[in-house]
Amino acid sequence: MPPASSRIVLAKLGLDGHDRGIKVVARMLRDAGMEVIYLGLRQTTDSIVAAVEQEDADAIGLSMHNAGHLTLGPAMLAALDEAGLDVPVIIGGIVPDDDRPILDDAGVAAVLGPGASAEEVVTTVRAAIDFASAGGDETA
Amino acid sequence: MSDRSDEWRADYDEARLRDVPFETMSGVPLDAVHGDAPYPGQYPFTRGLHAAGYRSRLWTMRMFAGFGTAEDTNARFKELLRAGGTGLSTAFDMPTLMGRDSDSPWALGEVGRAGVAVDTLADMEDLFADIDLGGVSTSMTINGPAATLMAMYVAVGEKAGVARADLAGTIQNDILKEYQAQKEYIYPPRPSMRIVTDMVKFTTAEMPKWHPVSISGYHIREAGSTAAQELAFTLANGFAYVEAAIAAGEDINEFGRRLSFFFNSHSDFFEEIGKFRAARRIWARWMKERYGATDERAMMCRFHTQTAGVSLTAQQPEINIARVATQVLAAALGGTQSLHSDSFDEALALPTDKAARIALRTQQLVAHETGVVNVVDPLGGAPFVEWMTDEMERQVEEIFAHLDELGDGSILEGVYAGIDNGYFVGAIADSAYRFEREVNAGRRIIVGVNEFTGGDEETEPNLLRIDHATEEYQRKRLEAVKHDRSQEAVDTTLAAITVAAQDPTVNVMPPIIDAVKAYATEEEIAMAMESVFGTYVETAIV
Numbered sequence: 001m002p003p004a005s006s007r008i009v010l011a012k013l014g015l016d017g018h019d020r021g022i023k024v025v026a027r028m029l030r031d032a033g034m035e036v037i038y039l040g041l042r043q044t045t046d047s048i049v050a051a052v053e054q055e056d057a058d059a060i061g062l063s064m065h066n067a068g069h070l071t072l073g074p075a076m077l078a079a080l081d082e083a084g085l086d087v088p089v090i091i092g093g094i095v096p097d098d099d100r101p102i103l104d105d106a107g108v109a110a111v112l113g114p115g116a117s118a119e120e121v122v123t124t125v126r127a128a129i130d131f132a133s134a135g136g137d138e139t140a
Numbered sequence: 141m142s143d144r145s146d147e148w149r150a151d152y153d154e155a156r157l158r159d160v161p162f163e164t165m166s167g168v169p170l171d172a173v174h175g176d177a178p179y180p181g182q183y184p185f186t187r188g189l190h191a192a193g194y195r196s197r198l199w200t201m202r203m204f205a206g207f208g209t210a211e212d213t214n215a216r217f218k219e220l221l222r223a224g225g226t227g228l229s230t231a232f233d234m235p236t237l238m239g240r241d242s243d244s245p246w247a248l249g250e251v252g253r254a255g256v257a258v259d260t261l262a263d264m265e266d267l268f269a270d271i272d273l274g275g276v277s278t279s280m281t282i283n284g285p286a287a288t289l290m291a292m293y294v295a296v297g298e299k300a301g302v303a304r305a306d307l308a309g310t311i312q313n314d315i316l317k318e319y320q321a322q323k324e325y326i327y328p329p330r331p332s333m334r335i336v337t338d339m340v341k342f343t344t345a346e347m348p349k350w351h352p353v354s355i356s357g358y359h360i361r362e363a364g365s366t367a368a369q370e371l372a373f374t375l376a377n378g379f380a381y382v383e384a385a386i387a388a389g390e391d392i393n394e395f396g397r398r399l400s401f402f403f404n405s406h407s408d409f410f411e412e413i414g415k416f417r418a419a420r421r422i423w424a425r426w427m428k429e430r431y432g433a434t435d436e437r438a439m440m441c442r443f444h445t446q447t448a449g450v451s452l453t454a455q456q457p458e459i460n461i462a463r464v465a466t467q468v469l470a471a472a473l474g475g476t477q478s479l480h481s482d483s484f485d486e487a488l489a490l491p492t493d494k495a496a497r498i499a500l501r502t503q504q505l506v507a508h509e510t511g512v513v514n515v516v517d518p519l520g521g522a523p524f525v526e527w528m529t530d531e532m533e534r535q536v537e538e539i540f541a542h543l544d545e546l547g548d549g550s551i552l553e554g555v556y557a558g559i560d561n562g563y564f565v566g567a568i569a570d571s572a573y574r575f576e577r578e579v580n581a582g583r584r585i586i587v588g589v590n591e592f593t594g595g596d597e598e599t600e601p602n603l604l605r606i607d608h609a610t611e612e613y614q615r616k617r618l619e620a621v622k623h624d625r626s627q628e629a630v631d632t633t634l635a636a637i638t639v640a641a642q643d644p645t646v647n648v649m650p651p652i653i654d655a656v657k658a659y660a661t662e663e664e665i666a667m668a669m670e671s672v673f674g675t676y677v678e679t680a681i682v
Contacts, residue, residue, distance in 0.1 A: 015234040015246055016254075017323030020363045020450070023569045024576045026682040040680025041323055066234050067489070071249025094454075096489055096603055114454040114487050115589045118580045 006129050009057040011039040011048050013064070013072050021092060022063035025112075025121055029061075032122040045079035052080075052087055058129045059109075064093040074106045088128040092116070148179035151191035162195060162514045170514050175521030184424035186417050186520070186529065188475045189440045193516030194507075199471075200478035201503045202279060202444065206231030206256035207490050208610045209617075210266035213256040217271060219493065223500060229279040229480060230267070231255035232289075237324045239285040239666030242614040252610040254490065259618045259663075261656045264292040265299070274302040278309035279354070279444070284326040286313035287335050288665045291653040294347075310351035310400055310444070313339060316377040316555055320564035322359040323678065326666055329559055331641075331673035335648060337384050342649040344395050351400045353381055354444065361404035362450045364572020367415045368532055370404060372539035373564060375422055376551055382431055383552040392431055396438025405471040405479075406448040407463065413519060414528030416474025419443065422533055445476040452487040456588035457601060460484035461498060468506050473519055479503055489603040562681055569682070621659055629658035634668040641672040 010026050012019060019041060026036045037055050039047065052060060062076060073091055080087060088109035095103065095111050103111055109128040112121060152172055163169045172195055173179055173187075181191035190196060203225050205216045217228050233255040235247035241259045242251045251257050258264055268278075273296065282289045290311050294304045315332040318325040325332065336353060343352040357365075357374030365373065378399060385395050403419065405412050423441035427433040447467035452460045461484045468481050481499040483491030491499070507513055519525040540551070546563070547554025558564050578584040585591045633655035640646045648669070655665055 014248075015238050015240070015250055019323060020569075020572050023682055024364075024573055027569075027573050028576075030682070036682065038680050038682045041678055065254075066250060067253040068234075068249040075248070094487065094489070098603075115586075117590070118576070 005033075005035055006059070006126070007035040007037065007055055007057045008059045008061055008125060009037045009039060009048065009051050009055060010061040010063070011043040011051070012041045013043050013045065013048065013062050013076060014066075014068050015042065016064060016066040016068060017041055018065040018093075019063070021065070021114075022061070025061065025063070025092060028118040028121050029125060032118075034122075034125070045076050048076065049079050049083045049085065052085055053083070057087060058133070059125055060087055060089045061125070062089065062091050064091060064095070067094070069093070069095050070099060070102060073103050073108050077107045086132065088132040090125060090128055092121075142177060144177035144179060144182060148173065148177075148182060148191055151181050155190065155192035155196040157192060157195050158197070164511060164514075173516050174518070180516040180520075183428070183436060183439065185420040185440060187517040189420065189442065189477075191516070193475065194472075194513035195516065198507050198513060199476050199503075200227045200277070201225055201500060201507075202227035202229045202478045202480055203496060203500055204229040204231050204279075204281065204446070204480045205496065206233075207254075207604065208252040208256065209613060210256055210258065210263040211269075212252075212610075214267055214269055214271070216493070216496075217267075220496070220500070221271070221276070223497060224504065225500060227277045227279065227478065228271070230281060232280075232282055233257045236289075236662060237282055237284065239288075239326045239662055241661045241663040242611070242618050244663060247611075249611075251614050257610075257614045258289065258292070259614070259661050260621045260659045261292050261295055262617070262621045262659065264289075264296050268293075268296050268300075272302075273297045273300060274306050276308075277349075278307075280309070280311045283312055283315050283318050283322070284324055284332075285662055285666055286311050286315075287339055287648060287652050288656060288662050290339065290350075290352075291649065291656045294653055295657050304347050306349065307347060308349040310354045311339075312354045312356060312402070314353055314356045314377060314402075316380055316559070317356050317359055317373070319559040319676070319678070320360060320373060320377075321363040321365075321568060325676045326670065327673035328676045329556055331669075332676075333380075333384050334644060335669075336381065337388050338647045338649055340381070340385050340395050341388065341390060342647055343398065344390060348398075351398050352395075354400050354402045355381065356402040358402050358404045358446055360568065361406060361448065363568045364450075364575065365568045366571050367406065367408070367411050368535035369539070369567060369571060371415050371419055371422075371532060372536040374401065374403070375419065375426070375536065376540060376543050376555055378423065379426060379431075379551040380555045382427070383550060386431065392427070392433045393435040393438045396427060396433050397435065397440075400477075401441055401443035403443050403445050403476075404448050405445045405467040405474070405476075407451050407467065409466060409470050410524060410528050411532075412467070412470040413474045413525060414532045416443070416445075416471070416476065417517075417520075417525070417529040418532035418536065420475070421529070422536055442477050444478040444480070445471040445474070446480040447471070447482045449482050449486055452482060452484070453586065453588050454487040455593065456595070457484050457488060459588055460487070461502065464499060465502050465506070468503055469510070469512065472506055472512055475517060485601055485603060488601070489605070492602055492604045495601075562679065565678075565681065618661070622661070625659040630655070630660045630664070633658045634660055634664055637665060637668040638671055641669045
């Protein structure tokens, strides 16, 4: 079990302004006892890395509705890598099934699609944090 | 016979009716209207704007399209026109919507993905190549950089020999809802309102067939609002534009005729129909009683409708076809002027040609097979429908009272205040979360998502893919356009825009038209104004 006070940074990376989903997810996670730091719209990989460092976050949640995930997902992971941060990245939004293996291979911890329930969201985020804190990346 | 009935009859007799039998499938002849006054075409227009309703003219089946390069979208436009579509509707990609060029670092991964990429007039020329701009009406969904895109459309028309006065269409240009819901803004609210007002003035003077603002509740609803919030926020934004235009010295009877609206048609059938009917009534009353319009045409709430994208499910996507059909029917029974029906695959990706065609066919089916178009406002007078309409109006008036108070007697100031203090985004997020919790708790059933989940197929339908080549192609194209243009002409025209922006008494439209003709890019024009107006950054609240 991760500590109840797991901290997650949520952000909209890039220009996409669809923020209904991420705000709902923010409240779901908050209601489940997590500490949510929502950075808002038009974030860059740099601004997200800075927030993760400053807040000592356990996970990052990105929301994408404009088909930018194949470019922006890997860009986020590269930026974390460069900063020496080992924090799981979860992507939510509209991601076609065919793209999921590509994101998996790129190192995205999990993908949450439309219609995911609160339970699914919370369980997925917790599992990603557990996996990472158990040193998942080295043993996977 | 009452006077109102005689008046309705006179108006009806004047209308040119479609050449089809107005009878049931079994041959029973039908009266055009049933029930009591006020009749369709009569103030406050609850029952519709025109005496003969869809008997004289069906709604415009306007399918929103845009992806990849301008040539790709041009081909889709031609396909939709061939398939019987009657109006064009343009979706732009994210960088274009945000005033950024395809070579901006912000554009990475977004070029041509969720709409067509337009950087310069050259792209706009490709987008409308071989389409007679004098013979179609075009809708452009763009807000922050709307003035630049409208200028490009004017320039394309003039190059093809179509005068700006003959261009018909609508530009969304509803900047207020951007701060409330869609979040595609560039400048802060007040300078943005100045640009909108300049566009209202410009079109009133020079483009009589153009709708300079499409006041849009669609995005407010998609962001999670209730039906009443959608209606209230949208009409309040409309009043804000009216107040701004009146303050700028414009005649409400002139510009009021060319305002149009854009609503969502969601899944709760009667709530939506009540919303559409209430929209017309409330707008007419306020335009007449509060703002003093005297020309009835300036009191008419004309609206476009789109079915609810957010209602589409990724699970068992084919059943979205049925979802969309009921939403199309609600829009028709609510008396919409034009309609876009969503494609069943939109919760997965941008629509394929086939999915877009099925969506258009759904509208054609409702229009030509169901018979609901034979009688004007066929549900008018039904006790529940009238109650729902009244209930919508009651809830909306409550919200207006709040905004009026926030703005100290001005809806415009109330809307600014509600943007500044987070009222709109907070109310919308609360409603979205309430709905989500109800679905989660199983109190609300979404077929295929939290009930009736069996039979979901393993494979996804064929999806439209935009490849990376688009981004590469578009960047090269932009580079080539920049290489071929006169930099001196670009610099001079951009400087003129900055000068115009500094003086609130000067209209920004003419210098923007000059700049697009010199092939200045969208981002260069945005920056020329940003240097005066500044940028807007939303406070992130959950």
